[in-house]
Amino acid sequence: MSSDVTVRFVTRQDYEQWLPLWDGYNAFYKRSGPTALAGEITAMTWARFFDAYEPVHALVAESGGELLGLTHYLFHRSTTAIEPTCYLQDLFTSEAARGKGVGRALINGVYEQATRAGSSRVYWQTHETNHTAQLLYDKVAEKSGFIVYRKIF
Template sequence: MADDLRVRPLTRADHAQWLPLWDGYNAFYGRSGETALDPAVTAMTWSRIFDADEPVHGLVAEQDGRLLGLVHYLFHRSTTMIEPICYLQDLFTTEQARGKGVGRALIEAVYDAARAAGASRVYWQTHETNATAMKLYDQVADKSGFLVYRKPL
């Protein structure tokens, strides 16, 4: 990736470029068409990023004024440690930016933000079929060995 790639916090002025990235992320995970997120969820996610009382944060990768990727992360407590933990919840880059260091730069920026917040760990999950992303993840983190279980309520 060119040297002029910049990772920075999301701003309200980014909404028009953030939304297609957010929609692309959700489409990648099958949340589009009839299974698309309710627009209220998208609006609330955007709102939370800018609410000082919320633990949700957002960063974007920008080059030449164009957003190439996004990452959202949040901090939470744990019953097994004193320091907060950082959960990297959403990571997405444009197709053209893949394999060019944008995802890595976004992950590294989350690591920096987590260190600055005193977090002891950053973790995330991905779908077992996301082999392309896992090639990067295997380079920048360790697999925990844990599987995710969930039950819609």
């Protein structure tokens, strides 16, 4: 399937197909019920993709007019480099597209955009229980060994 997949920037016309993928991603990470993302967060996320002043970007994987996956990434400054650093924040493929090269194609799309932006580093995180995704990630990147800490207010 991966040879039939096109990775491209999201367009405003993609919203109706992007939204179920976004909802699927959030459901996968159990962001439903009391922990669900508020509708205004989804609306703002979508708007940011089309705001030239925002560092947040979106790519989609498409085949035959159907969106199969999405990735969202952003650029930020770092105290250890002059060039921007790329954080791949979200990656999700439809269940039917899994294991067919769509996730790899989306990651490679982010790598390409990072290179174009002059970034020499792309990083992301995944949940320790997401073993299926880690099988792919271990092939396309290396584990940094860092542990993530956070505090939510």
